[in-house]
Amino acid sequence: AQTVTQSQPEMSVQEAETVTLSCTYDTSESNYYLFWYKQPPSRQMILVIRQEAYKQQNATENRFSVNFQKAAKSFSLKISDSQLGDTAMYFCAFMPSADSWGKFQFGAGTQVVVTP
């Protein structure tokens, strides 16, 4: 079984600053996918960024980037130039392989609060 751990219940950051969210996971799989999802108060889960385990290059999407350390089983998310609209719950998610697409294992989440 896989487990996903997010050790930071809440993070606060000022507008335009940078914040890093941590995520560790445990698996015996060699090929898998990792995701960060954002959940605003509207409750809709929105994909922020994804990483395929076989890719060594860290994924980036505009102001969002990851630091994927496969050996350490770590997958942190960096939000640069934080904006008020980034305020939300952020969930790290693990998926074993493309054959089980959608069967995510989510962490408990980190609440990000961006202050003016």
Place this chain on the structure above:
Amino acid sequence: GAGVSQSPRYKVAKRGQDVALRCDPISGHVSLFWYQQALGQGPEFLTYFQNEAQLDKSGLPSDRFFAERPEGSVSTLKIQRTQQEDSAVYLCASSPRDPTYSNQPQHFGDGTRLSIL
């Protein structure tokens, strides 16, 4: 509609009642997923459909939970004889035929918040 639609948005029921939660996926999406999200927790997988076939129901917590998708589009999650621990947000998501190369591989609805009194 443009997105995944779930109804009702809120549902309050007394312990022991049966409830039915509806999910309208994006038109043409083959795969449909149900998740349960307890307060302060991440979503947990319940079940998965490909068209009308329920391929994985390993996450359903008990035999009181039942899901169907008879025509391969709309899905209903039914909970019989509800208990207080069933209180949660129930999220539905749908995916296109080949989600691996999509920018948004899984589209989520806004969820139904179920409260059992």
